[in-house]
Amino acid sequence: MFTLPQKESRMTTACPGSDSIQGLPGNKGDGLERECSRKPDQKALKLYGVGDPTATFSSSSPYLSSRGSVIKWFWDLAEEGYRTYHMDxxxxxxxxSGIINLGTSENKLCFDLLSRRLSQSDMLQVEPSLLQYPDWRGHPFLREEVARFLSFYCRSPAPLKPENVVVLNGCASLFSALATVLCEAGEAFLIPAPYYGAITQHVYLYGNVRLVCVYLDSEVTGLETRPFQLTVEKLEMALQGANSEGVKVKGLILINPQNPLGDVYSPGELQEYLEFAKRHELHVMMDEVYMLSVFEESAGYCSVLSLERLPDPQRTHVMWAASKDFGMSGLRFGTLYTENQDVATAVASLCRYHGLSGLVQYQMAQLLRDRDWINQVYLPENHARLKAAHTYVSEDLRALGIPFVSHGAGFFIWVDLRKYLPEATFEEEVLLWRRFLENKVLLSFGKAFECKEPGWFRLVFSDKTPRLRLGMQRVRQVLEGQPQLAEGAPPHQIQEPQGPHR
Amino acid sequence: MFTLPQKESRMTTACPGSDSIQGLPGNKGDGLERECSRKPDQKALKLYGVGDPTATFSSSSPYLSSRGSVIKWFWDLAEEGYRTYHMDxxxxxxxxSGIINLGTSENKLCFDLLSRRLSQSDMLQVEPSLLQYPDWRGHPFLREEVARFLSFYCRSPAPLKPENVVVLNGCASLFSALATVLCEAGEAFLIPAPYYGAITQHVYLYGNVRLVCVYLDSEVTGLETRPFQLTVEKLEMALQGANSEGVKVKGLILINPQNPLGDVYSPGELQEYLEFAKRHELHVMMDEVYMLSVFEESAGYCSVLSLERLPDPQRTHVMWAASKDFGMSGLRFGTLYTENQDVATAVASLCRYHGLSGLVQYQMAQLLRDRDWINQVYLPENHARLKAAHTYVSEDLRALGIPFVSHGAGFFIWVDLRKYLPEATFEEEVLLWRRFLENKVLLSFGKAFECKEPGWFRLVFSDKTPRLRLGMQRVRQVLEGQPQLAEGAPPHQIQEPQGPHR
Known part of the structure; x- marks a missing residue:
C-alpha cells in the first residue's frame, strides 16, 4: 500500500512516523507499501526519532472527530495505493502489461497445498457451541492446540500453557490492544528501524501510542558484525534520546525474523536485548510471525520461547500468526503468548473487538493439530519453494551486481540500490521507485520502513516463477537505464495525485 | 455476565454507566448480565445521567497503563460471572441441578436448521483470494450481497449500494469504531434507558466515549402511549441536561426492536427521533440487530432504511449483524450501512482490527444469497419457534399474575417484579436476583440496563421447552417464597466474592 509522493514534498529529508501498509483493499487482497513524506521544515534525522504519524496531516471532515479525520486520512493514503495498483x-x-507486485509480503507459493488441506471434510464443523458467544480469549480447544503448537515449534524447554494464550484476528489487532493496555496515550515503544511500517498505525490509530526509532545502518564496523546490526548501545541511545525529549517509553518491539531485513537474532543477542529491556522495565513485544518461514537451516533461528530462562517473563509478550507462516493473511488468525495474566486479561477484555469466528477457530485447531501434514507436507514443500524463489531472485541480483542483505528467512530481500541514486536523498529514492512503477513493477522503498539511508528497497520473492521472472526483467530494465513503458499503459498510472493528501 | 454485588455497596441507589455484557468466556460461549454498583456518595438519579463506567474502579496493575487497568477490570467483572455460571x-x-440461563440474549432454537445449512458443501470454498489480504471494508462479493439482503429485508424504497456497506466482526466492533471516529475522547452519545448495557463498554474501552441516559419509565401517561415510551421531549431534556453538565453530545443510539423492552418504533416515531437528531446535528446510530426477529406481524416493525427520505442521511448509520437474527453470535459478522463516505472510510480504516476471515465472508455471502432457504425454511420456522416459546413463558407469567412488557420482537420479556421487592430499591432488586440464582435460574436485573425503576428483570425465552419449563419452575418457586436450593449445589455458588472487585 502506498501513495504517490507529492510534488511539494520533494525536499523532504526524513519521515519519522511514516508507515507502510500491508493488506490492501481489493478483490485479490494484495497490499503494497506506502510512502509518507514530511514537511521540509521538520527536524533532520537523528540517531533516535520520535515519530509523529500525522506530521503531514491537514484535511478534516465535518462529520468526524479530529481523531476520526486522522484515521480516515490513513485509509485515504492506502486507497491511493489501491487505485494505482489494482487499476492495473x-x-x-x-x-x-499490468503491474507486477513485488511489494507485498505475502507467500503465494503454497495455495495449492493450503486449499487442498482446508477443503477436506474435517474442516467444516458446525456445532452449536461454535455459533454461540465465544470465550473472548479463544475457544479452550484452540488455545490448547496453540500452546502445543508453540511448545513444539518454538522448542520451549517446558510445555507452554493454554492459559497464557489469547487468540485474536491477527497481529495488527494484537499491536493495537497491547499498545492500549500497556501505554497511556502519547507514550511510546522503541523499535529498531528499518521496520515493518504498518506497526506505526497499529499502535497509533486506537491507542495513540508512538514509536521511537532505533536507527540502524548498513556500515559494518568490525569482525562478526553485519549490516543493520542491532546493538544494546543503540537501544540505550535511543531510549536516552526519547527520555531527553520527554517521551515516556514503555516497551520495545522486536521482529524476529526481522522484516524487512530478514535478519535473525542469535540466542545471545536476544538475551542481551531482553536484559536491556529488563534493566529499564520495558515490556518486550516479540513479533515472531515469520518463525516458520526460515528456509535456511543455517540461519539458526530461535524463538524467545526456547530460552531456558526469560530475563523478565512478566514483561515479555510473544506474537505469532497464520498470515505469513501459513500464507493465510486473509484468514485473520493471531495469537499472544504471555505469562503475565494482567496483560493477558486486559488484551482479552479488548478481544470482544478482535474476535474471530468459531468456525475459523475450529479450522485453525484442526490445522495446527495436523502435525503430519505440517511436518511432512507443508513445511518441507514451503521451504523448498521459498528457497528456490529466493535463489532465483538473488542470483538475478548478483548477475546485476547489486548488493543485498538476506539471511534465509522471510519473504523478502533487502536490496541496496544506493549506487543508482544520483544523490543520496529520499527524493531520489522515490524517483527511482517511481521509475520501477512506471515500468510496471512495484517494490517497497526504504523510507516506508524508516530506513535512515536512502536507496534501500524491499523486494518480495515469495511468488511464482513467471511473475518473478517478469518482475525482475522490469527491475533490470530500469536499472540498466532502459525503462520500457509497457504498451497500453494508461497514462494516469504515473501521474501525480491531484490533492495534497491523495 | 455479571458480578456478585459487593457487601460495601449495598447502599447504592444509582448506577449510571453500569453495563451488561453478553457473550461470556467459556466453552458454551454463554453470556450473562452483570451488575455495576456505585458508591453511596454519588449523585442520585436524575432525568438524565452522564455515565462514568469506572465509578467503582479502584484496583490497578503495575504492568498496565491506567486505561489498561480499567480495561482489565471490566474483564474481571465478567470473569466473576463466568466462574459463577459456568462452574455450575x-x-x-x-x-x-445446574443453573438455567435465562439471562443471555441468544437464540438457541434453530441450531438444527443452521447446522444443516452451514454444513452443506457449498460453504467450504478455499480460493487463494480468500486467503490473501482482504479488502478491509469486506470482500466486494459480500458487500454486494449485504446490500441486496438489506434492500430486501429492510424494504428500502431504492436498492441499497455496496459502496455504503462496511463489514466487520460484529456490532460490538462497530460501536467501538463509530465512537472513536465520531467523538473526541470524553464526548458522549445519548441513549434511551433501559438499554443493552454492553454498549457502555463498546464505546468506552477503546474510544473513551460515554453514554448519556434518556431515562424512560413504566408510567403510562395518556391514551395511545405505552410503558417506557421514548418521546422527543425526553430526548431534548437529556440533551439539555448533558449540555448543562458541560458534556458534548455527538450522537444518539437507537435500538429497534429495542433491547431489553422488545419495543418497536412506529415510522412516525422514527421520523420524530431522526428529526430531533437532525435539529441538533447528532449522528444516529441505528442498531437493527433484531430486525428479523420480529415474530408478531402486528408489531409493525420498520427499518429506518425503509423510510422514503431520511432527515439527515449523512448522519444516519445503520447496524445489522448475524448474531441475533441468525442465532450466530459466535460467527462474528456485523455490518454498517451509511451514505456518509467519510464515516464509512474512517470505520474501514479501523477494520484492520475488526476484520473477519475470508472463509467466513464467503459463507456469509452464501447464506445471505440463499433467499429460498431464508424465506421458506429459516424465517418461518424461526418465527414459529420464537412465538411458541414466547407464548409458553408469557402464559406462565400471566398465571403467576406478573405484569410484563413484550411486543412480539426479540428474545426477551421485560418483567415487572416490583411487587416482590419489600422496598423499591436496587439493593432489593439485587437480593431478589440472588434468590433466583440461589435457586439455579439466572435472569438479568434492570440496573444492568440502566433502568431507573428497581424491580424490572429481563427474561430470555428463546430456548428449548425443557429448559424453559425448568427455569420457569424455579422462578415460580422463588416468587412464591419457596426457594428450594437444588441438591448438591456447591456452597460457593452463593457466597459473596472475597475481594472488592471480584
Whole structure:
C-alpha cells in the first residue's frame, strides 16, 4: 500500500512516523507499501526519532472527530495505493502489461497445498457451541492446540500453557490492544528501524501510542558484525534520546525474523536485548510471525520461547500468526503468548473487538493439530519453494551486481540500490521507485520502513516463477537505464495525485 | 455476565454507566448480565445521567497503563460471572441441578436448521483470494450481497449500494469504531434507558466515549402511549441536561426492536427521533440487530432504511449483524450501512482490527444469497419457534399474575417484579436476583440496563421447552417464597466474592 509522493514534498529529508501498509483493499487482497513524506521544515534525522504519524496531516471532515479525520486520512493514503495498483494489476492472460507486485509480503507459493488441506471434510464443523458467544480469549480447544503448537515449534524447554494464550484476528489487532493496555496515550515503544511500517498505525490509530526509532545502518564496523546490526548501545541511545525529549517509553518491539531485513537474532543477542529491556522495565513485544518461514537451516533461528530462562517473563509478550507462516493473511488468525495474566486479561477484555469466528477457530485447531501434514507436507514443500524463489531472485541480483542483505528467512530481500541514486536523498529514492512503477513493477522503498539511508528497497520473492521472472526483467530494465513503458499503459498510472493528501 | 454485588455497596441507589455484557468466556460461549454498583456518595438519579463506567474502579496493575487497568477490570467483572455460571451450568443429563440461563440474549432454537445449512458443501470454498489480504471494508462479493439482503429485508424504497456497506466482526466492533471516529475522547452519545448495557463498554474501552441516559419509565401517561415510551421531549431534556453538565453530545443510539423492552418504533416515531437528531446535528446510530426477529406481524416493525427520505442521511448509520437474527453470535459478522463516505472510510480504516476471515465472508455471502432457504425454511420456522416459546413463558407469567412488557420482537420479556421487592430499591432488586440464582435460574436485573425503576428483570425465552419449563419452575418457586436450593449445589455458588472487585 502506498501513495504517490507529492510534488511539494520533494525536499523532504526524513519521515519519522511514516508507515507502510500491508493488506490492501481489493478483490485479490494484495497490499503494497506506502510512502509518507514530511514537511521540509521538520527536524533532520537523528540517531533516535520520535515519530509523529500525522506530521503531514491537514484535511478534516465535518462529520468526524479530529481523531476520526486522522484515521480516515490513513485509509485515504492506502486507497491511493489501491487505485494505482489494482487499476492495473498484472494478469498473465488478461493484463500481461499490468503491474507486477513485488511489494507485498505475502507467500503465494503454497495455495495449492493450503486449499487442498482446508477443503477436506474435517474442516467444516458446525456445532452449536461454535455459533454461540465465544470465550473472548479463544475457544479452550484452540488455545490448547496453540500452546502445543508453540511448545513444539518454538522448542520451549517446558510445555507452554493454554492459559497464557489469547487468540485474536491477527497481529495488527494484537499491536493495537497491547499498545492500549500497556501505554497511556502519547507514550511510546522503541523499535529498531528499518521496520515493518504498518506497526506505526497499529499502535497509533486506537491507542495513540508512538514509536521511537532505533536507527540502524548498513556500515559494518568490525569482525562478526553485519549490516543493520542491532546493538544494546543503540537501544540505550535511543531510549536516552526519547527520555531527553520527554517521551515516556514503555516497551520495545522486536521482529524476529526481522522484516524487512530478514535478519535473525542469535540466542545471545536476544538475551542481551531482553536484559536491556529488563534493566529499564520495558515490556518486550516479540513479533515472531515469520518463525516458520526460515528456509535456511543455517540461519539458526530461535524463538524467545526456547530460552531456558526469560530475563523478565512478566514483561515479555510473544506474537505469532497464520498470515505469513501459513500464507493465510486473509484468514485473520493471531495469537499472544504471555505469562503475565494482567496483560493477558486486559488484551482479552479488548478481544470482544478482535474476535474471530468459531468456525475459523475450529479450522485453525484442526490445522495446527495436523502435525503430519505440517511436518511432512507443508513445511518441507514451503521451504523448498521459498528457497528456490529466493535463489532465483538473488542470483538475478548478483548477475546485476547489486548488493543485498538476506539471511534465509522471510519473504523478502533487502536490496541496496544506493549506487543508482544520483544523490543520496529520499527524493531520489522515490524517483527511482517511481521509475520501477512506471515500468510496471512495484517494490517497497526504504523510507516506508524508516530506513535512515536512502536507496534501500524491499523486494518480495515469495511468488511464482513467471511473475518473478517478469518482475525482475522490469527491475533490470530500469536499472540498466532502459525503462520500457509497457504498451497500453494508461497514462494516469504515473501521474501525480491531484490533492495534497491523495 | 455479571458480578456478585459487593457487601460495601449495598447502599447504592444509582448506577449510571453500569453495563451488561453478553457473550461470556467459556466453552458454551454463554453470556450473562452483570451488575455495576456505585458508591453511596454519588449523585442520585436524575432525568438524565452522564455515565462514568469506572465509578467503582479502584484496583490497578503495575504492568498496565491506567486505561489498561480499567480495561482489565471490566474483564474481571465478567470473569466473576463466568466462574459463577459456568462452574455450575445446567445439563439435562450431567448436571440437572445446574443453573438455567435465562439471562443471555441468544437464540438457541434453530441450531438444527443452521447446522444443516452451514454444513452443506457449498460453504467450504478455499480460493487463494480468500486467503490473501482482504479488502478491509469486506470482500466486494459480500458487500454486494449485504446490500441486496438489506434492500430486501429492510424494504428500502431504492436498492441499497455496496459502496455504503462496511463489514466487520460484529456490532460490538462497530460501536467501538463509530465512537472513536465520531467523538473526541470524553464526548458522549445519548441513549434511551433501559438499554443493552454492553454498549457502555463498546464505546468506552477503546474510544473513551460515554453514554448519556434518556431515562424512560413504566408510567403510562395518556391514551395511545405505552410503558417506557421514548418521546422527543425526553430526548431534548437529556440533551439539555448533558449540555448543562458541560458534556458534548455527538450522537444518539437507537435500538429497534429495542433491547431489553422488545419495543418497536412506529415510522412516525422514527421520523420524530431522526428529526430531533437532525435539529441538533447528532449522528444516529441505528442498531437493527433484531430486525428479523420480529415474530408478531402486528408489531409493525420498520427499518429506518425503509423510510422514503431520511432527515439527515449523512448522519444516519445503520447496524445489522448475524448474531441475533441468525442465532450466530459466535460467527462474528456485523455490518454498517451509511451514505456518509467519510464515516464509512474512517470505520474501514479501523477494520484492520475488526476484520473477519475470508472463509467466513464467503459463507456469509452464501447464506445471505440463499433467499429460498431464508424465506421458506429459516424465517418461518424461526418465527414459529420464537412465538411458541414466547407464548409458553408469557402464559406462565400471566398465571403467576406478573405484569410484563413484550411486543412480539426479540428474545426477551421485560418483567415487572416490583411487587416482590419489600422496598423499591436496587439493593432489593439485587437480593431478589440472588434468590433466583440461589435457586439455579439466572435472569438479568434492570440496573444492568440502566433502568431507573428497581424491580424490572429481563427474561430470555428463546430456548428449548425443557429448559424453559425448568427455569420457569424455579422462578415460580422463588416468587412464591419457596426457594428450594437444588441438591448438591456447591456452597460457593452463593457466597459473596472475597475481594472488592471480584
Amino acid at each position: 494489476e498484472y494478469d498473465e492472460d488478461k493484463n500481461p | 451450568e445446567y445439563d439435562e443429563d450431567k448436571n440437572p
